[in-house]
Amino acid sequence: MAEPSRTQYQHFVPQFLLRNFSHPYRPQKGDRKKQKRSKRKDEKRIYPGERVVNTLDLSEDPPVLCEARVNRILGQMDMYRDTNKPxxxxxxxxxxxxxxxxxxxxxxxxxxxxxxxxxxxxxxxxxxxxxxxxxxxxxxxxxxxxxxxxxxxxxxxxxxxxxxxxxxxxxxxxxxxxxxxxxxxxxxxxxxxxxxxxxxxxxxxxxxxxxxxxxxxxxxxxxxxxxxxxxxxxxxxxxxxxxxxxxxxxxxxxxxxxxxxxxxxxxxxxxxxxxxxxxxxxxxxxxxxxxxxxxxxxxxxxxxxxxxxxxxxxxxxxxxxxxxxxxxxxxxxxxxxxxxxxxxxxxxxxxxxxxxxxxxxxxxxxxxxxxxxxxxxxxxxxxxxxxxxxxxxxxxxxxxxxxxxxxxxxxxxxxxxxxxxxxxxxxxxxxxxxxxxxxxxxxxEPSPEVRDYEGSRLKILEMRRFCSKMIKGDWEDDADNEFMQIYKSLGGSKGTLLVDVDQAGLMWKLRVKIDTWSQGLDESLRHRNRLLLIESYLRLPPCRVWLFVKHIRLAFLERSMGFETEINFGDYFQEPENIIAKASHIIKPERLAQLIYKATLNDLKLKEQPEINLWAKINKLDIYGFKQIKLLRLLNSSRPEYIRDCGIDEIEQLARNQQLEVLKEGIQNREASGYSILEEGEEIELLTRIRIRSKFVKVLSGKLELSLLKTLKEVFFEIVFPTPT
Structure with a gap:
């Protein structure tokens, strides 16, 4: 029968380093008997001449200043004992x-x-x-x-x-x-x-x-x-x-x-x-x-x-x-x-x-x-x-x-x-x-508040899981891999994945560099440079653009998790660009990358200002009304700006028809809508979207599975083309 492994005191700070902090132990002066015990342990169980360190013992309350043996400090019994082994x-x-x-x-x-x-x-x-x-x-x-x-x-x-x-x-x-x-x-x-x-x-x-x-x-x-x-x-x-x-x-x-x-x-x-x-x-x-x-x-x-x-x-x-x-x-x-x-x-x-x-x-x-x-x-x-x-x-x-x-x-x-x-x-x-x-x-100091920390933690794990698979190269080409399903629906393949991942990373680095290089310049010039860069990106394959917007989302997540107080991560995780990708077969190829980018950007813009009710009635231009209009225009500032250019044939045709109806109604009816403070073109676009929203599912019935169609409607009219209910 094998002899059991002996119990050991195991250091997590090695003794050879502890000795650099040590000195020989010298007992305090006492009676003659104590001085004569040079080869025996004193009351502290330490030999005279043994290596000890000066230490503040924090396990005591109050802490105690004392000396401790090098071979019995900063460790614990059987710390690395593997009980699964013989x-x-x-x-x-x-x-x-x-x-x-x-x-x-x-x-x-x-x-x-x-x-x-x-x-x-x-x-x-x-x-x-x-x-x-x-x-x-x-x-x-x-x-x-x-x-x-x-x-x-x-x-x-x-x-x-x-x-x-x-x-x-x-x-x-x-x-x-x-x-x-x-x-x-x-x-x-x-x-x-x-x-x-x-x-x-x-x-x-x-x-x-x-x-x-x-x-x-x-x-x-x-x-x-x-x-x-x-x-x-x-x-x-x-x-x-x-x-x-x-x-x-x-x-x-x-x-x-x-x-x-x-x-x-x-x-x-x-x-x-x-x-x-x-x-x-x-x-x-x-x-x-x-x-x-x-x-x-x-x-x-x-x-x-x-x-x-x-x-x-x-x-x-x-x-x-x-x-x-x-x-x-x-x-x-x-x-x-x-x-x-x-x-x-x-x-x-x-x-x-x-x-x-x-x-x-x-x-x-x-x-x-x-x-x-x-x-x-x-x-x-x-x-x-x-x-x-x-x-x-x-x-x-x-x-x-x-x-x-x-x-x-x-x-x-x-x-x-x-x-x-x-x-x-x-x-x-x-x-x-x-x-x-x-x-x-x-x-x-109190800690800043966030909503649904658990959801954000899981999202970060999802990103880390993605990085792990990418670096190790062990992507599984199976039906259960939602990532690959979405990537393939956008024209990618297992053979193109690593190249696209690498290129998307470089795209994000260049996007950051544009901001870094232009610090101190006029903000309008910086904004123009960003737009020119993004416009060139949106001519790339949609599968690569989809990977690129994941960098934008991850940067936002890292920033928001620690310092934003009103982020609703539960909504954030729906990732509207994924819904656009799943419906890509009914979207014109030349519009697909634009929709993916706009879905991501608008989603993040909305979550940056959750306190703004975008559709509160705007009767006067106070500070809150100004913020509403500014956010609304920001959400509609990137292409496609108009729902008549959304890339879905049936919706584009419906939009053209409904826009004509809105124009026929005249300005008076439009002023009654509550958005008269907006410019005329903005009013017409909003009223057109309102009409299409109610008909969206019916017009596209049979084109997509019903649950996906309903989710796509939410993404379209709440994020990509914000529309009042």
């Missing part, structure tokens, strides 16, 4: 961690040793750099936050906002527990070979849970690494349970009007952190932020401006400014390029391909007290779920707490606002006990 194999994940830590510790020791020897920096090979990048992600992904996310025995207990995607993945791969997915993802990343050619970028999303694979790719490819040290000798970095799992950047919460529950909204990581010692910190900076030597190249600057716009400007209602925007760090230099006149230039013998023999020089960037406090403040802001704060000296901890508690960035918001507030009060008590006389500062 006894002797249950610690296989921990064993893999041990091997990887052995490899990584060599590189980290190289970093700390060069610093101790007062070097200005050090060179790492591409392989060493990639090992560090992989290890930093694993420090995040293996930590307590993800243990809480994944460590469940059944799928129903998994509550993260991507739960439906995880359940689908579990069913596809045959996993029974979320824990199995976590272990498999960890194993896949640890075994990953990051070849210089980049083949791993295509391979990884096919080998593990897609969302987390893409997260690793962004972490490794879309952020650059720098090493920082305090310029003031008395400053130190602290360490918490989740230091490797927090970020600096916008992080928003919303309240679901339907449930009253506070949920996570939009968030963007601009900086991430990896404490190495009290004097060394690895910082990862997002590549959306400026890189002067690269931005000297106009093409690279355009690409970065576009990325910045798509990542920040189009998501948040304010100008996002990082707390660490002025942090004095830069990309590592390398042995395959040089900076000439402020611009990066490849060496003569280089062709731009990545090679194993490339090396990178990482400087030790000195940062001032302000930046050290901001970084430590980010850790403390997120430490309300932590068990420990590890620090160097009490004096430094006192300064760190005081700086954090008096900073204007302490905002109490989110689904755990009560815990955050309670934690700030705990830290205040600790700060007072260390001698601070300053009052703590914080403010409580």
């Amino acid at each position: 006894s002797l194999e249950q610690q296989h994940i921990e064993q893999m961690f041990s091997r990887l830590e052995g490899q990584a510790s060599t590189v980290f020791r190289k970093i700390t040793k060069a610093f101790e020897q007062k070097e200005q920096g050090l060179w790492l090979t591409r392989e060493e750099r990639d090992l560090v990048r992989k290890f930093l992600f694993l420090l995040k992904y293996r930590g307590s936050t993800f243990h809480r996310r994944f460590y469940h025995d059944n799928a129903e207990r998994y509550e993260a906002d991507d739960r439906e995607l995880l359940w689908e993945y579990m069913a596809e791969k045959g996993f029974k527990r979320p824990t199995d997915v976590w272990f498999d993802n960890l194993r896949t990343i640890m075994e990953l070979s990051m070849d210089p050619e980049g083949e791993w970028l295509e391979d990884l999303p096919k080998r593990m849970f897609f969302d987390d694979a893409m997260w690793f790719i962004v972490h490794a490819q879309c952020m650059y690494m720098a090493i920082c040290t305090p310029s003031n000798p008395s400053d130190e970095f602290i360490l918490t349970d989740n230091s490797y799992n927090v970020f600096e950047g916008p992080n928003c919460f919303v309240t679901d009007k339907n449930t009253g529950k506070v949920e996570g909204g939009s968030h963007t990581s601009l900086h991430e952190f990896a404490p190495i010692s009290p004097k060394l910190m690895i910082i990862l900076r997002s590549c959306v932020l400026p890189v002067p030597e690269e931005d000297a190249n106009p093409e690279m600057k355009e690409e970065r401006d576009l990325w910045h716009s798509m990542t920040l400007d189009r998501v948040y209602d304010w100008e996002v400014k990082s707390l660490l925007s002025d942090l004095p760090i830069a990309k590592a230099r390398n042995n395959y390029s040089e900076i000439v006149n402020g611009r990066v230039q490849l060496n003569e013998d280089e062709d731009g391909k990545r090679r194993k023999d490339h090396k990178f020089c990482f400087k030790y960037f000195p940062i001032d007290t302000k930046h050290v406090h901001i970084i430590n403040g980010v850790f403390l802001q997120n430490a309300y779920v932590c068990s420990r704060v590890v620090f160097g000296t009490k004096d430094n901890l006192s300064r760190t707490l005081q700086a954090h508690l008096t900073a204007p960035t302490n905002i109490i918001i989110g689904d755990d606002a009560d815990l955050r507030l309670q934690f700030l009060k705990k830290l205040t008590a600790v700060s007072k006990s260390l001698g601070s006389e300053k009052e703590s500062v914080w403010r409580e």
